[in-house]
Amino acid sequence: MVHDTAVAVSAPGKVLLAGGYLVLDRDYTGLVFGLDARIHVTIQPIETSSGVTLNEIVVQSPQFADAVWEYGYRLTEQHGGIQVVQLRPCSYSNAELNLNRNAFIETALGYALSYIASASSPQISPASITILADNDYYSTPHALSNGTSSASRFHNFGVPISKAHKTGLGSSAALVTAFTAALLTYYLPSSTFDLESEDGKRRLHNLAQAAHCAAQGKVGSGFDVASAVYGSCLYRRFSPCLLSSHVEPGQPHFGTQLREIVNEVGTVGAWDHSILKNEVKVPRGLRLVMCDVSCGSQTPGMVKKVLAWRKERADEAAELWSRLDTANRTLAEELRLAAEAAQTQADEPYATIRASFQTIRTLIRQMSAKSGVPIEPPEQTALLDACERIPGVLGGVVPGAGGYDAVSLLIVDDQVTVDQLEELFASWKFGTGTDGDVGGGRVSMLGVREEMQGIKNERPRDYEKWLS
Numbered sequence: 116m117v118h119d120t121a122v123a124v125s126a127p128g129k130v131l132l133a134g135g136y137l138v139l140d141r142d143y144t145g146l147v148f149g150l151d152a153r154i155h156v157t158i159q160p161i162e163t164s165s166g167v168t169l170n171e172i173v174v175q176s177p178q179f180a181d182a183v184w185e186y187g188y189r190l191t192e193q194h195g196g197i198q199v200v201q202l203r204p205c206s207y208s209n210a211e212l213n214l215n216r217n218a219f220i221e222t223a224l225g226y227a228l229s230y231i232a233s234a235s236s237p238q239i240s241p242a243s244i245t246i247l248a249d250n251d252y253y254s255t256p257h258a259l260s261n262g263t264s265s266a267s268r269f270h271n272f273g274v275p276i277s278k279a280h281k282t283g284l285g286s287s288a289a290l291v292t293a294f295t296a297a298l299l300t301y302y303l304p305s306s307t308f309d310l311e312s313e314d315g316k317r318r319l320h321n322l323a324q325a326a327h328c329a330a331q332g333k334v335g336s337g338f339d340v341a342s343a344v345y346g347s348c349l350y351r352r353f354s355p356c357l358l359s360s361h362v363e364p365g366q367p368h369f370g371t372q373l374r375e376i377v378n379e380v381g382t383v384g385a386w387d388h389s390i391l392k393n394e395v396k397v398p399r400g401l402r403l404v405m406c407d408v409s410c411g412s413q414t415p416g417m418v419k420k421v422l423a424w425r426k427e428r429a430d431e432a433a434e435l436w437s438r439l440d441t442a443n444r445t446l447a448e449e450l451r452l453a454a455e456a457a458q459t460q461a462d463e464p465y466a467t468i469r470a471s472f473q474t475i476r477t478l479i480r481q482m483s484a485k486s487g488v489p490i491e492p493p494e495q496t497a498l499l500d501a502c503e504r505i506p507g508v509l510g511g512v513v514p515g516a517g518g519y520d521a522v523s524l525l526i527v528d529d530q531v532t533v534d535q536l537e538e539l540f541a542s543w544k545f546g547t548g549t550d551g552d553v554g555g556g557r558v559s560m561l562g563v564r565e566e567m568q569g570i571k572n573e574r575p576r577d578y579e580k581w582l583s
């Protein structure tokens with residue numbers, strides 16, 4: 116049963132097609148595509164038959180086992196914001212509760228409620244929140260991901276989230292962004308917050324970045340949250356110091372400081388990130404494809420190692436990054452020009468796009484060799500080379516941080532090309548990687564493609580079947 120006041124919001128996943136590592140530095144941009152795998156969040160009042168209301172917010176993710184989190188909340192003194200505390204269902208022991216914490220949900224809830232209390236009213240009514248993730252965020256049975264199955268739109272994975280194999284589409288960023296947007300829309304009057312407005316999106320972006328960084332315990336570039344809000348874009352990061360100027364949640368003044376940071380007023384002032392949406396296009400008749408290389412973990416500490424190389428060999432790194440940045444921006448530009456051209460080039464269609472992919476890959480392999488980090492390891496080189504031999508594949512890269520997790524391809528959007536890729540993957544055996552735990556995995560195409568739109572208001576009734 117969906118309540119009249121219910122709110123539903125969805126946010127897309129991401130792929131950083133070009134600009135991995137460079138985007139950590141404000142001198143460079145990242146070419147990020149939103150993906151049409153979304154995380155959907157619905158929020159509605161808790162119905163109590165007895166009329167007794169408790170200060171409780173229940174969050175559930177019904178596709179997973181043990182995925183119910185109950186929170187109590189209270190307004191702290193001296194503008195410390197709203198403190199949320201996970202409640203322990205009677206049947207749980209303390210040990211079990213520790214296992215069941217969800218840092219992304221808990222942090223996003225604390226940050227959003229603190230902002231709401233400071234920006235509007237500290238009266239927070241009890242609510243029930245349901246999270247639903249499109250199936251491609253996690254490795255699923257083959258039939259599900261290629262859409263040939265009649266299975267549920269939101270597959271029941273039947274395992275705890277920690278046991279589900281992620282495909283790297285940025286579930287935590289899409290979750291934090293959709294979750295924050297749903298809370299702001301539900302609790303704030305529409306005169307104070309409107310998701311459709313530029314100002315609403317900007318405040319959502321700032322708040323979701325703050326919560327996501329706090330939950331993951333580090334300040335990354337934020338390209339994933341940016342694309343969850345804005346969809347595909349050319350992204351330049353915010354200065355990390357913007358988020359180091361507030362006290363911890365619950366401490367005096369946290370609520371006020373958070374509101375000032377999000378609203379870009381007070382001592383911190385305006386955020387300096389940039390989002391260029393019009394610079395990013397995919398020509399008609401082409402599409403992005405994501406391939407899940409389910410064959411082992413990514414080497415931990417890749418970012419640390421690349422940055423250590425950059426520090427140690429500053430001149431070498433600066434020269435390489437400058438060439439890589441030019442190649443990345445050229446790819447974005449070539450895509451945009453081809454998308455805006457009235458007709459495709461007759462003789463050698465998309466030759467410049469193909470060349471851009473090749474340049475990027477060459478430079479990434481140089482960065483891999485110089486830094487000793489397997490960004491495009493030999494196994495991925497072999498896979499990408501094989502994909503690129505298919506005529507309808509214009510090019511491919513190891514996206515984001517690279518490694519052994521995934522490849523992204525730009526292909527001609529036709530069945531022949533998809534069939535040829537499926538055929539290639541059916542017999543492809545991924546080789547053994549350098550860190551010992553990689554090998555023998557299969558490659559599969561996810562059912563996702565690029566998505567231009569970011570955060571979106573949805574109709575709560577569309578999720579009725581999955582709400583308890």
Ligand SMILES: Nc1ncnc2c1ncn2[C@@H]1O[C@H](COP(=O)(O)OP(=O)(O)OP(=O)(O)O)[C@@H](O)[C@H]1O
Nearest residue numbers: 176217218219246248276281283284285286287288
């Ligand atoms: N459907 C979901 N329901 C509730 N929490 C989820 C859900 N999906 C992801 N999460 C939260 O996000 C965490 C995974 O986030 P993490 O940043 O490790 O991965 P990711 O964002 O998917 O990966 P990547 O950055 O490689 O794209 C989970 O441990 C869980 O806390």
Ligand SMILES: C[C@@](O)(CCOP(=O)(O)O)CC(=O)O
Nearest residue numbers: 135136335336337515516517
């Ligand atoms: C290496 C980095 O630039 C990209 C990581 O991307 P992904 O999580 O592999 O999609 C890190 C960052 O931008 O925060």
